[in-house]
Amino acid sequence: MKPVATIILAAGKGTRMKSDLPKVLIPVGGKPMIHHVLETVKQLQFQPVVIVVGYRAEVVQAEIAGVSATFVRQEPQNGTGHAVQQAEPVLRQFTGDTVVLYGDVPFIRPETLHRLVDVHQKENATATILTVDMPDPTRYGRIVRLPNGHVARIVEHADASPEELAITEINTGIICFRTPELFEALQHINAQNQQGEMYLTDTIEIFSRAGKSIRAVKIEDPFEVMGLDNRAKVQAAEAQLRARKVWKDTP
Numbered sequence: 001m002k003p004v005a006t007i008i009l010a011a012g013k014g015t016r017m018k019s020d021l022p023k024v025l026i027p028v029g030g031k032p033m034i035h036h037v038l039e040t041v042k043q044l045q046f047q048p049v050v051i052v053v054g055y056r057a058e059v060v061q062a063e064i065a066g067v068s069a070t071f072v073r074q075e076p077q078n079g080t081g082h083a084v085q086q087a088e089p090v091l092r093q094f095t096g097d098t099v100v101l102y103g104d105v106p107f108i109r110p111e112t113l114h115r116l117v118d119v120h121q122k123e124n125a126t127a128t129i130l131t132v133d134m135p136d137p138t139r140y141g142r143i144v145r146l147p148n149g150h151v152a153r154i155v156e157h158a159d160a161s162p163e164e165l166a167i168t169e170i171n172t173g174i175i176c177f178r179t180p181e182l183f184e185a186l187q188h189i190n191a192q193n194q195q196g197e198m199y200l201t202d203t204i205e206i207f208s209r210a211g212k213s214i215r216a217v218k219i220e221d222p223f224e225v226m227g228l229d230n231r232a233k234v235q236a237a238e239a240q241l242r243a244r245k246v247w248k249d250t251p
């Protein structure tokens with residue numbers, strides 16, 4: 001594998017958690033959820049690791065002070081694209097690939113990320129998106145494909161047409177990018193959308209319009225990419241973990 005950096009997004013407030021703890025510090029499976037992500041990243045030897053913090057940044061940084069990572073601040077929290085932009089000063093000289101991960105998507109397996117990067121590098125792609133078919137895709141970004149099957153763009157739930165809302169293949173949020181092209185494309189995004197945010201996902205349409213190659217790796221198990229953004233999901237995840245016990249070890 002060629003060098004792979006990672007940017008872990010952990011700046012969000014997690015309003016739906018109704019907790020004073022920043023979302024990424026809420027425990028699941030016996031430890032703060034961001035620790036699951038950090039262990040996976042360590043196992044894969046992704047380097048450098050950039051962690052984007054914002055909401056209660058000091059608390060998050062103090063909790064994960066031991067890891068070898070660079071922290072950058074995002075203030076205000078103006079969307080996932082804006083969050084990734086904050087990592088540019090750290091990765092400006094880095095010419096390898098960058099995998100974007102979320103601090104609140106804890107169960108992603110090293111094997112899956114390895115496969116994502118492997119496809120990305122073998123296919124010489126500009127971006128490779130980890131996707132999954134969600135039985136209920138509400139709130140997720142949808143993968144819009146051209147008639148030839150290639151990915152054209154990602155449309156956020158809030159911006160989607162009725163036809164697009166019917167798509168069940170969703171963006172897990174985990175995307176592998178060729179680093180210089182990622183930061184170049186981020187210069188061309190804006191916040192003219194329903195949520196008034198800078199979307200990381202808008203880079204995909206920029207790439208596709210420029211004729212760059214975009215790949216998707218579709219996984220089978222939605223649990224692996226479940227975002228724990230409310231209490232009910234944390235509880236459901238705990239129950240699944242108990243039921244699956246060894247699932248992390250099975251391919």
Ligand code: UD1
Nearest residue numbers: 009010011012077078079080083102140141171172173199
């Ligand atoms: C995002 C994706 C969506 C995808 C979904 C998967 C975008 C625009 N949308 O939507 O396509 O289906 O994730 O879960 O990327 N964060 C920051 N700073 C910000 C905003 C968010 O650090 O300004 C962090 C959050 O802490 C979280 C992650 O980014 O870890 C995702 O943010 P969230 O608001 O949950 O994104 P979604 O709207 O769910």
Ligand code: MG
Nearest residue numbers: 139227228229
């Ligand atoms: Mg979310």
